[in-house]
Amino acid sequence: MTEQLQPLKTLLRDPVSAARKQAVWRRIATRSKPERRTGIALVLAGAAAALLLVAAGRQLGFMGPPGSAPHPRTGALQLADGSVIPSAVASGATRLQLSLSDASSIELTPGSELRVRQSTGNVFATELLRGSARFQVTPGGPRRWSVRAGEVEVRVVGTRFVVERSASEVRVAVEHGVVRVLGPTVAGGERRLVAGEALQVAAEEPRSTSAPTRSPALPPSPRPMSEEPARVDRGDAADDLFAAADRLRLSGNLKQAARTLARLVDEHADDPRAALAALTLGRIYIQLEAPAQAVRALQRAEQLRLPPALEEEAAAWLVLAYTNLGRSAEAREAAARYRAKFPDGQRRTSVDAWTGAH
Amino acid sequence: MGRAMSSHVTIAMPMNAGTRQASPGAIQAPAASSRPESDLVARLRSGDRAAEEGLYREHVDAVMGMAIRLLGRTCDAEDVVHDSFVTAFEHIGQLRDASSFRAWLLRVTVRHAHRRFRRRRLLQRLGFDSGQDDATLAQLAAPGLSSDAIAELAKIDRVLAELPASQRSAWLLRRVEGLELAEVAAACGASISAVKRRIAAAQARVDHHLGLAVDDD
Numbered sequence: 001m002t003e004q005l006q007p008l009k010t011l012l013r014d015p016v017s018a019a020r021k022q023a024v025w026r027r028i029a030t031r032s033k034p035e036r037r038t039g040i041a042l043v044l045a046g047a048a049a050a051l052l053l054v055a056a057g058r059q060l061g062f063m064g065p066p067g068s069a070p071h072p073r074t075g076a077l078q079l080a081d082g083s084v085i086p087s088a089v090a091s092g093a094t095r096l097q098l099s100l101s102d103a104s105s106i107e108l109t110p111g112s113e114l115r116v117r118q119s120t121g122n123v124f125a126t127e128l129l130r131g132s133a134r135f136q137v138t139p140g141g142p143r144r145w146s147v148r149a150g151e152v153e154v155r156v157v158g159t160r161f162v163v164e165r166s167a168s169e170v171r172v173a174v175e176h177g178v179v180r181v182l183g184p185t186v187a188g189g190e191r192r193l194v195a196g197e198a199l200q201v202a203a204e205e206p207r208s209t210s211a212p213t214r215s216p217a218l219p220p221s222p223r224p225m226s227e228e229p230a231r232v233d234r235g236d237a238a239d240d241l242f243a244a245a246d247r248l249r250l251s252g253n254l255k256q257a258a259r260t261l262a263r264l265v266d267e268h269a270d271d272p273r274a275a276l277a278a279l280t281l282g283r284i285y286i287q288l289e290a291p292a293q294a295v296r297a298l299q300r301a302e303q304l305r306l307p308p309a310l311e312e313e314a315a316a317w318l319v320l321a322y323t324n325l326g327r328s329a330e331a332r333e334a335a336a337r338y339r340a341k342f343p344d345g346q347r348r349t350s351v352d353a354w355t356g357a358h
Numbered sequence: 359m360g361r362a363m364s365s366h367v368t369i370a371m372p373m374n375a376g377t378r379q380a381s382p383g384a385i386q387a388p389a390a391s392s393r394p395e396s397d398l399v400a401r402l403r404s405g406d407r408a409a410e411e412g413l414y415r416e417h418v419d420a421v422m423g424m425a426i427r428l429l430g431r432t433c434d435a436e437d438v439v440h441d442s443f444v445t446a447f448e449h450i451g452q453l454r455d456a457s458s459f460r461a462w463l464l465r466v467t468v469r470h471a472h473r474r475f476r477r478r479r480l481l482q483r484l485g486f487d488s489g490q491d492d493a494t495l496a497q498l499a500a501p502g503l504s505s506d507a508i509a510e511l512a513k514i515d516r517v518l519a520e521l522p523a524s525q526r527s528a529w530l531l532r533r534v535e536g537l538e539l540a541e542v543a544a545a546c547g548a549s550i551s552a553v554k555r556r557i558a559a560a561q562a563r564v565d566h567h568l569g570l571a572v573d574d575d
Binding site for chain 2: 006007008009010011012013014015016020021023024025027028029031139177178349350353
């Protein structure tokens, strides 16, 4: 049979833009190497270097057993300004963001406390003592990240995720990438979570011998958490609204999540999380194909005080929202603002593509 | 496309093609057959690097479009386009027939794309791939395409993600790019019978997931 079907590309739009062609030509003409290479060799070299570091560290007695006090910080992670990461960090009444030397970041919600258990050239181990923290881990680095909360341990490669610890439970929600959650209260001892999934488990194994069941909070299957109705009433605290919106979003109920987030932004504009709520709201509206509402939410996010780590994301999503709305002039202006503020931004290529610019 | 099999929602990432304009100094679309290709190749062989731009203009649309569709990720595709042209320009002496530059270039591009894809898969297995696919078939769906058709494209994307790289490339070149079998074989550096087997194997997986029975080569 030699019948030639209609090529599928006839059903596709042309993905080649003048801007993209020009950008590649510039690199060819100057014979400059591509900017985004993530070479296997580099990764393997990094892994080899990490192994060597471990070996050298052990040989020289630099590395103590897990849990020991961090040694002299040869190769240890530092704060972005070069200073040493405190061994214990507590946020007060406001959110606290730690920007680290490898471009990773940790954001503590108000009232949270984090302890650094070990920080070396190849390990960065923390423990969330209370509250909630969002971790954004730069992928491909030489360090093995882990976060402990009670008896639960989250192991990370390169990802963005949130760990929340209450007196009785630990909740892990993955926004990007993959993590492994380990602990005696995790079904089977270990669960792998991918983006969009969440897991809620008991913080510690029940001590009572009459309670053999591991954790009543364990979800029965690897589905997004939150089958619960996440109902919120008028007058709810920002905490409740934020938690409810998170559960609704992770369970796929985007419209209800958007309504909850909109309430949070309207009723708790003074809350430090209002800006983050507005940003999330903007993203949800884009997914719901409601670009006008997305524009309003993202503008609101910019007016409120966004954490610096999220400013770029907000600026990029605003470009997309304007583009989807068909307001090309505003999209180009927003793109120009994005490029001016983030000349080496991670979303530069997408922003250029959305606006067909150079 | 056949029957709709699902109702997946795909977020549109419009390129706003209607408003796209080339800026001053940008590379313009090539004038139709403004200069014989073999002439440009001959000039390049003689060391005239200005001929590079002519060849780039002449072939970049085909090369970049194919690379994006093969890889499903624009940043990877841009790197592949870069590498392919640089390879072609720097090894132009290896091209025996100056009039077959296009086929040779596409072969180089497929080889680079194939290599890139396998590297990405390895990085994914190691947990080091942080990139996002932004040009899958479903994401590239033309404006006006029905949601059913887009849902089927998304299904094909999922099948392609699981295929061996050699089957994936051959199927994409044949079914998406519409190349003749001989061209697919040349681009993949394999025999016609080998690529026919790869395409058939990939097609069987696609048909199975779409619930369709489609004649094959």
